[in-house]
Amino acid sequence: MALLRHRRLRPDPFRLWVGSLLVCLSLSLWAIWWVRGESTFVLYRALGVVLVVVLATLITAAPTASDRALVGRLTRRQVATALLVVPLVGMCLVAVPLNLTTVEAQPSEDAVTVDGYAVFYGEDVSNQLFSVVEIEAFGETTDVTTSGVIVVNEDRNVWGREVTKAELETHGEGTVRIGGLAWSETIEVEREGWVIGDDPVYRVHLEHDGERTVAYASDPVAVRGSINGRAVALVADEDGFHIELDGVVRAPVPGPGESVTAGGIVFVREDDALYAVDGATAVVIAEEESYASSQEDR
Secondary structure: OHHHHHHOOOOOHHHHHHHHHHHHHHOOOOOOEEEOOOOOEEEOHHHHHHHHHHHHHHHHHHHHOOOOEEEOOEEHHHHHHHHHHHHHHHHHHHHHHHOOEEEOOOOOOOOEEEOOEEEEEEEEEEOOEEEOOOOEEOOEEOOOEEEEEEEEEOOOOEEEEEEEHHHHHHHOEEEEEEEOOOOEEEEEEEEEEEEEOOEEEEEEEEEEOOEEEEEEEOOOEEOOOOEOOEOEEEEEEOOEEEEEEOOEEEEEOOOOOOEEEEOOEEEEEEOOEEEEEEOOEEEEEEEEOOOHHHHHHO
16 A cells, blocks of 8 residues: 555556455465364354455555545545554454463473473363463353373473374374474373273373383273172272272272182173173173274284
């Protein structure tokens, strides 16, 4: 606009409108989106296209409008220029505070720390790479949670989820690489667990330089119904998986081909299944988690 006015040129409105529209579309200014939840993005494509058309119209009107009076002393060109400049300035003023971010690290006690980087596993953790100004409007919010292996370094303003919970559920393992231009370190992630019905009870391990750490243990999962009048559940903790009867941990889950007796009930592990044996009745109460990588290896 400034260049055209300086040269006292008035371009062809149709050509300017088409050119502005094509440039705005090529720059993907129509892609208006919002983050919703852990891994969901909402794209308002139709609204974005409408706004691009309006923007192209304003870009065209500002330099091509006449100097005839429209309202009082305001000319058509002044009104058209204001309709373009005022919203742009407003968006810039809003965008600056919304895109100012900071990192507030809250690693768990079981985090693996390497040269300022803290690597840990968490579920439903608030994304700490957040805007300084929080927004909640029209049912949307900038407060987003995530689950998986998270890497934090406050000094380098780093906060990111490197391995998702879904990836570990599918493959049972993952790798996190941290470092800079001159060095790098690798942290191996592994998940193990049991499934009762559709509910898993599991642990997540982090391993670095040969040291293996239990980074996370899920909540206990109860077996549906009762066995010999007892409420049975599986518990995950730092020491492994245990059998819980009536809310009290009684015995560790036996190894393959082994058995253990707790509360008068015999628990037998055969292959990937855990059985509860009461007299002549044997019932499968849990199955060991299987992963895509394990199946491929087999």
